[in-house]
Amino acid sequence: MTGGDRRFRLPWHRRRPAAAVEHVRPWGHRHVISVLLGPEAVREAREAVAEQFPLVGVAPGSAFADAVLLVVSELVTNVLRHAPRSPVTDVGITVAAGQLVVSVADAEPRLPDLTDDGMGAGLRMVAELAADHDGDLSAEPAVHHDGKVVLVRFQIPS
Numbered sequence: 001m002t003g004g005d006r007r008f009r010l011p012w013h014r015r016r017p018a019a020a021v022e023h024v025r026p027w028g029h030r031h032v033i034s035v036l037l038g039p040e041a042v043r044e045a046r047e048a049v050a051e052q053f054p055l056v057g058v059a060p061g062s063a064f065a066d067a068v069l070l071v072v073s074e075l076v077t078n079v080l081r082h083a084p085r086s087p088v089t090d091v092g093i094t095v096a097a098g099q100l101v102v103s104v105a106d107a108e109p110r111l112p113d114l115t116d117d118g119m120g121a122g123l124r125m126v127a128e129l130a131a132d133h134d135g136d137l138s139a140e141p142a143v144h145h146d147g148k149v150v151l152v153r154f155q156i157p158s
Contacts, residue, residue, distance in 0.1 A: 028096025029056050032103075034088045037080055045076045045091045049102070056095040057156070064157050067129045068093075068102060071152050074122045075104040078150075083108035086147065099135070100154045107147040111139045126152055133157065 033048040035041050049072050053060050058068070072091060079089045086106040094101045112123060114137060119127065127137040134155040142149055 028094060030092065030094045032090055032092040034090050035076065036088055037086060041080060041089070042073050042076045045072050045089070048091060049093050052093050052095075056093075056100070058100070064133065064154070067133065068100065068154065071102055071126050071129055072104075074126050075102070075150055075152070078112070078122060079104060079106045079108075082110075082112075083147075095156070098156055100156050102152045102154075103149050105142060105147060105149040107145060109141065109146045109148060111141070111148055112150065114139060130154060 029052070031048070031052050033045070035045050035048070046069050050060060050065070050069060052058075053065055058065050076089060076091065079086055083089070083106040085108050090103070090105040092101075092103040092105075094103070113119065114123065114127070123137070130137050130152050135153040137150070137152050139148055139150045141147075
């Protein structure tokens with residue numbers, strides 16, 4: 001790893017970021033960044049996702065863009081709080097067929113409780129933001145490591 005380069009792979013990644021190979025169809029626009037968990041993780045993840053907006057037709061500064069960035073912030077914050085096994089998180093954005101999917105993968109195998117009674121305020125807000133854009137929130141075990149992937153799907157506004 002070089003001075004300012006925080007993108008790297010650890011053994012649990014097995015060559016490719018988990019969010020890059022899981023739950024994603026092979027067509028469309030996809031971008032994944034591995035973010036070192038620490039004080040700058042949320043900012044770095046938000047900036048990486050925001051850089052992709054012009055490439056996928058999302059207007060920076062729009063209410064939709066703000067909702068996506070808020071979801072990224074909350075999910076990365078949850079990794080910082082609840083995934084002590086994770087030195088990094090993979091944050092992905094995939095756009096295809098009118099949908100934008102945010103994926104956040106970590107090395108913690110315990111899935112979040114996505115029931116009304118089990119969700120904290122942050123995940124409840126994420127679920128509501130997704131629902132506001134005809135989307136949803138889910139969490140699944142990772143395919144290529146012992147962790148999990150949290151996925152938030154949005155319909156892109158026309």
